[in-house]
Structure formats: C-alpha cells, structure tokens
Amino acid sequence: MYEFDYHRPGTLDAAVKLAGEADAKILAGGHTLIPTLKQRLAAPKHLVDLHALRELQGVHLKDGHLVIGAMTTHAHVADSALVKAHLPGLAQLAAGIGDPHVRHRGTIGGSVANNDPAADYPSAVLALNATITTNKRSITADDFFKGMFETALAEGEIITHISFPTGIKSGYAKFPNPASRYALVGVFVAQHGADARVAVTGAGANGVFRASTLEAALKGNFSAAALDGKSVSADGINSDMHADAAYRAHLIGVMAKRAVAAAH
Amino acid sequence: MPMIHMTVNGKAVKGHAEPRTLLVEFIRDTLRLTGTHVGCDTSQCGACVVHVDGHAIKSCTTLAVACEGAHVTTIEGLAHGTDLHPMQEAFREHHGLQCGYCTPGMIMSAVDMVNRKGHDLSEHTIREELEGNICRCTGYHNIVKAVAAGAKAMQGMAKAAE
Structure with a gap:
C-alpha cells in the first residue's frame, strides 16, 4: 500500500x-x-472512513419504504427482521454475499457506490427501483448505474441511504463463481403491479442491466412458466476465462426462472 | 505515526502504526501475537480471522487505525491458561487439522458461528458458514466434525469466547 492520511470524521x-x-x-x-x-x-492521499457516522447505519421503515443506511453491513441487512418481513429477497441476497467475515464488514453503500459488475446489490437496487440518496440529492436506480464501476455520483459525493419500495414480490438467484463467489450471473426479479423488472449482474460487459425481453415475458404473468423458451441475446454479455457470453446468456434465463420461482 | 489503542484479549494495548498498517500486521508485528496468520492476503482464506467488537472479520482486510478503541479477540484469547477453549479442544480431539496453518482462523470462525447460530449446528450450516475459511490439508471433513462437537461443548459457557 502507498502511504495515505487517515480521517475518521464524526x-x-x-x-x-x-x-x-x-x-x-x-x-x-x-x-x-x-x-x-x-x-x-490506487494511491489516494486521504482516506475518509465513514464508520463513525451512526446516522448512516441501520434499517428502518418509513412511509412504506425500507430505508437502509449506506454504512449498514451485509450481515445486518441479512439478519434484519424488517428486511426479512418486507423484502425477503433482499435479505437473501445480502446473506449470500462473500462469506460471513466479508458480510461483517462490507456495506450496502460501498457496494452500490463501487458498482462492481459482479456485485450483488446493484441488481436489487435496479430491479426494485430503489432511490439512492446522497448528501446532495436523490437519484433513482435507472439514473444511477452508468456502466462498469461507474455511477452518477460526483467526486466526493457520499451516499447516505438507499430507499426500497415495499409490498413488492421479489426474488434473487445467483450462480456464483466457484472460486471468487462473485456472481457469474445474478438475477433479481421484482413484480411492480402488472409490470416486472429484471436486473442482471455479473454478466453485462457494461455492468448491471435490465433484461427487457424477460421483463416483457413476465408482464401480466409473473411466473417461472412465463419465461419458458425466452432467452437473452449474448450481445453485450461478458466473455472471460470463467464463462463465455453464450453460457452467461443462457444462465441469465435459468437464474431468472429460479428467482421468479423463489420470489415472495 | 498515530498511536493506536485497543483492548486485545481483555488487555488494554497501544502501539504506533502507520495508517496503512493492516490489523493483522499490528497484531502480529506490533503486539507479537503470532497465532493470527496471513494465508492469502486477499480476503479469501480466513487464516487471519479475529473478532472485532464481537464479530469475526478478516484482519488482512481491515486497517489497524480503523480499529481504534475496538475490542479484539485473537486465538490467544480463547484458552484459560493451559485449559483449552472447548472449540480448541474439539479440534484436537477430532483431529480437525493437519499442518495447522488455517486452524486459528477456523477456530475463530467456528466460535463466531456458535455465537450467531447456536450450539446445534447441522453439517450443512457448518459447511456453508466455513465458506470464507480455506484448508488445503484436511478436506474439511474432520473440521466439520470438530466444529459440531465444539459447538455442543460450548453450551454452558457464560458467553462464548468473551
């Protein structure tokens, strides 16, 4: 590591x-x-640790939305009675990130701000149409993710919390890379009235994205059977030593079905 | 260099460390508690697992300076004198190790597992929960047995490992 100055603002x-x-x-x-x-x-001059900011931690319910502080750990989200009751798919997603030790440190805000193309959380944020709130403004998920490791955040802008609508049937299924446990393909599905949103992580060459053909298939019929025979094009899908684009594209359909079947 | 203060295994300690010093380096090099190991140094193998404020974490992926004021438990903090902690005893009894390199992390993870999941751990739960601990000798079989037995043996302790 290069040297840096460490700050822990209160x-x-x-x-x-x-x-x-x-x-x-x-x-x-x-x-x-x-x-x-x-x-x-990376060689930052200053590291600004947000651990002392209590107001950025914890989960609460406000106006029918689950509001999760940016510094809330994956373990906290996975164990939260509120998350389990209102968005069980989100709790399940958090319970499957990395390993127990990683879940004790890793945070939802960090994951979303980083927008790793194989991270789990961006798929839930996008499929549930969550709102990301920063020290400056609120940004909808559709406007937030800009591509691999890129978001709408400006330099120095800090996510304070993420707000998820509740009362939505949703589910998540991932096919983890057997070595890294990152998603080779992860699919989060959410039923919004007659419509559905399907967000895919791990597979897109440009990061998390919505699978429009699957969303169209689920419109008015939110069931695994509605996805029978539906496929996702391998165009724009990532190919690497772990899996080629055709394989990943196929997995998107399989994981989407599993996510719908598991949704509640 | 900043002075860092922590409570490690119940004892107040302090030491100078650069901001870029990892918690595991502080524990091993400054405090000379070398039971905590560095295996992969990439947050995967779990040889460096310690408890910080009651939660198992990877000390190779945590800055020492970020643990200012924290309560840390390392493998050295489990036994009482020559009496092994029940989880350590279970690893010995069930031969849950061969070379022993991963064992401190395995045991710290196992104790954390019991703290969160209770004393009656199924084989499935143990294997899932050991996701972040890699052993290259045993094939995990005896580790899983040891964790199950250690979890049962920990029943009756006031509060595990604290």
Whole structure:
C-alpha cells in the first residue's frame, strides 16, 4: 500500500468536506478498496472512513419504504427482521454475499457506490427501483448505474441511504463463481403491479442491466412458466476465462426462472 | 505515526502504526501475537480471522487505525491458561487439522458461528458458514466434525469466547 492520511470524521458535513479534498477516497467496509490499495492500483492521499457516522447505519421503515443506511453491513441487512418481513429477497441476497467475515464488514453503500459488475446489490437496487440518496440529492436506480464501476455520483459525493419500495414480490438467484463467489450471473426479479423488472449482474460487459425481453415475458404473468423458451441475446454479455457470453446468456434465463420461482 | 489503542484479549494495548498498517500486521508485528496468520492476503482464506467488537472479520482486510478503541479477540484469547477453549479442544480431539496453518482462523470462525447460530449446528450450516475459511490439508471433513462437537461443548459457557 502507498502511504495515505487517515480521517475518521464524526459528522457527515466533516466527511463531505474531507471527501472533497484532492485525491481523497471514501472508506466504507473497505472490502474492495483495501485490496485495491494493497495491489497499488490506487494511491489516494486521504482516506475518509465513514464508520463513525451512526446516522448512516441501520434499517428502518418509513412511509412504506425500507430505508437502509449506506454504512449498514451485509450481515445486518441479512439478519434484519424488517428486511426479512418486507423484502425477503433482499435479505437473501445480502446473506449470500462473500462469506460471513466479508458480510461483517462490507456495506450496502460501498457496494452500490463501487458498482462492481459482479456485485450483488446493484441488481436489487435496479430491479426494485430503489432511490439512492446522497448528501446532495436523490437519484433513482435507472439514473444511477452508468456502466462498469461507474455511477452518477460526483467526486466526493457520499451516499447516505438507499430507499426500497415495499409490498413488492421479489426474488434473487445467483450462480456464483466457484472460486471468487462473485456472481457469474445474478438475477433479481421484482413484480411492480402488472409490470416486472429484471436486473442482471455479473454478466453485462457494461455492468448491471435490465433484461427487457424477460421483463416483457413476465408482464401480466409473473411466473417461472412465463419465461419458458425466452432467452437473452449474448450481445453485450461478458466473455472471460470463467464463462463465455453464450453460457452467461443462457444462465441469465435459468437464474431468472429460479428467482421468479423463489420470489415472495 | 498515530498511536493506536485497543483492548486485545481483555488487555488494554497501544502501539504506533502507520495508517496503512493492516490489523493483522499490528497484531502480529506490533503486539507479537503470532497465532493470527496471513494465508492469502486477499480476503479469501480466513487464516487471519479475529473478532472485532464481537464479530469475526478478516484482519488482512481491515486497517489497524480503523480499529481504534475496538475490542479484539485473537486465538490467544480463547484458552484459560493451559485449559483449552472447548472449540480448541474439539479440534484436537477430532483431529480437525493437519499442518495447522488455517486452524486459528477456523477456530475463530467456528466460535463466531456458535455465537450467531447456536450450539446445534447441522453439517450443512457448518459447511456453508466455513465458506470464507480455506484448508488445503484436511478436506474439511474432520473440521466439520470438530466444529459440531465444539459447538455442543460450548453450551454452558457464560458467553462464548468473551
């Protein structure tokens, strides 16, 4: 690791100020950033640790929405009675990220801000049409994810919480890479009235995306059978040493079916 | 260099460390508690697992400076004198190790597992929960047996590992 200065601000205002400094990086759970620093792939001058900001932690229900603080760990989301009751698919997704130790440190805000193309959370945020709130503004999921490791966040902008609509039937299924446990393909499905949103992670060459052909098939008939014979084009699907595009495209259909079958 | 303060295995400790010092480096190099191992150094193998404020974490992927004021338990904090912790005893009894390199992390993960999931752990639960701990010797079979037996043996302890 290159040297840096470490800061642990006690207020969001102080954190925003520090994060606005040149060459500052925000530290949430650190489970992407610290490995990145260890490999010397990044050399920030300042590291701004958000762990002291209690207001960024925890889950609560507000106006029919599950509001999850950006610094809430995966373990907390997975175990939260509120999440289990209102969006069980989201709790299940969180319970399957990495391993128990990673879930004790990794945070929802860190995952969403990083937008790793194989991370689990972006698929839930996109399929559930969640709203990402920062120190400056609120951004809908459709406007938030801009491509691999890219989001609508400006430099130094800090996610404070993510708000998920409830009363939605939803489910998640992933095919993890057997070595890394990251999603080779992960599909989050959500029923919004007669419509459906299907978000795919792990597979897109440009990060998380909505599978429109599957959404059309599920419109008015949110059942696994509605996906029979439906496929996703391999265009724009990632090919690498772990799986080629055709295989991943096929898995999207399989995982979508499993996610719908598991949805509640 | 900042001075870092923690409570490690019930004892107040302090030491200088650069901001880029990892928790595992602070534990091993500064505190000289070398039971916590570095295996992969890439957050995968779990040889470096310790408890921070009651939760099992990978100390190779945590900055020491971020643990200022924290309560840390390492493998050295489990036994009482020459009396092994029930989970350590179970690993010995069931031959849950060969070379022993992964064992401290395995045991710290197992104790955390019991703290969260209770004393009656199915084989399936144990195997799922050991996702983040890699052993290259045993094939896991005896580790799983040891964790199940250790979990039962921990019943009756006031609060596991604390």
